[in-house]
Amino acid sequence: MQLALTEQGREVTAGAITVVDGLLQQLPAEDLAVAGRVLSLITERADAELAILAKWRPAQVVEY
Numbered sequence: 001m002q003l004a005l006t007e008q009g010r011e012v013t014a015g016a017i018t019v020v021d022g023l024l025q026q027l028p029a030e031d032l033a034v035a036g037r038v039l040s041l042i043t044e045r046a047d048a049e050l051a052i053l054a055k056w057r058p059a060q061v062v063e064y
Contacts, residue, residue, distance in 0.1 A: 005013065024032065
């Protein structure tokens with residue numbers, strides 16, 4: 001199955017990107033680097049927790 005954005009979805013996405021880009025440009029590069037490291041660490045830990053849970057409860061396959 002392949003999904004695609006509608007024209008309105010593309011417009012909303014473009015607007016959101018513009019807003020977020022403007023917000024991020026206001027932050028010092030060092031702060032963005034720290035945030036990136038923190039988010040990477042959180043993601044790594046969450047992935048490890050999910051891997052442990054997957055061993056106890058196999059994922060269900062859902063077919064459409």
